[in-house]
Amino acid sequence: MSLILNQIRKAYVTPTGAEQVILDIPAFSLDQGEQVALVGTSGSGKTTLLNVAAGITTPDSGTVTVGGVEITRMLEPVRDRFRSERIGYVFQTFNLLGAFTALENVLLGMSFSSQPANRHLAIELLGRVGLGDRLHYRPSQLSVGQQQRVSVARALAKTPRLLLADEPTANVDGPNQQAILELMQTTCRENNVTLLLVTHTSEVASQFSRVERLANFNQAATSTSTPYSMGVN
Known part of the structure; x- marks a missing residue:
């Protein structure tokens, strides 16, 4: 979806009661099936932008259109249903349920969409992120990096049309970082899913053909933001 x-x-x-503008974006867009890395420094508004795009946070003004549908003025329950059926989100804080195993967390994520839960797909995705032997471990029994991999599998398992990923490789080592990126990019490419991935590292961003710097189109960016440069537009 676009x-x-x-x-x-x-x-x-x-x-102190002062107003702090986080986002002031005249225009930003992704075409259907496009894969984009969004780069910005800590505190620059990257997560807020993803939350606005997902309909989790309502902007003070402006419109968000996903797949030709404007979600900004939807009632919250309608917007929540739209997101659960069409948008996958890899949260930086994981948002896993502690009482459920890795497999159950992925299956639960599927249950919020209109498609029936697919146990075989959930197991396959957990295997592809290196957790085939951790299916029945609860979050407290997993490392931070393993929890992050569960959240990636959960987001992909619901077969979204738009995938938003907030620093999905921040807590994993090199080999697992590469496995996560390849899984997300390959799955999105095969299913024509639009991918917007937030990162602060050039190593991750370099694997995308389109890289956007938030400071370049967010007019609320502060003058203290660190410029990002890797020779791409």
Whole structure:
């Protein structure tokens, strides 16, 4: 699905009562099936942008259109259903349920979509992220990196049309980082899924043909943001 952000503005009130603008984006878009790495420094608004794109956070103004459907003015329950059926999200904080095993967390993620839970697919995806021998481990029995891999498998298992990933390789080592990237990119390419991946590292961004720097189109970016440079547009 395509993703179009138009005239997006989002601000928060600081403890001192002042308004702090996090996002001020005239325009940003992805075509259907496109894979884009979004690069920015810590605190620059990357996660807020993903939350706005997913319909988790409502912008103060502007519109978000996903697959030709404007989600900005949807009632919250309608927006939640739209997201559960069409958008996959790899959260930086994982959001795994502690009482459930790795396999159960992936199956539960599937249950929120309109498609029936596919146990075979869940097991296959967990195997592809190197957790085939950890299917029945709970989050507390997994390392931080392993929890992150479960969250990737969960997001992919619901076969979304748009996949949003917030630093999905931040807590994993080199080989597993590569496995996660290859799994996401290959799965999205095979199924014509649009992928927007947030990262702060050039190593990850270099594996995408399109790299966008948040500071280049977010007019709320502060002058203290660290420029990102790797020779790409």
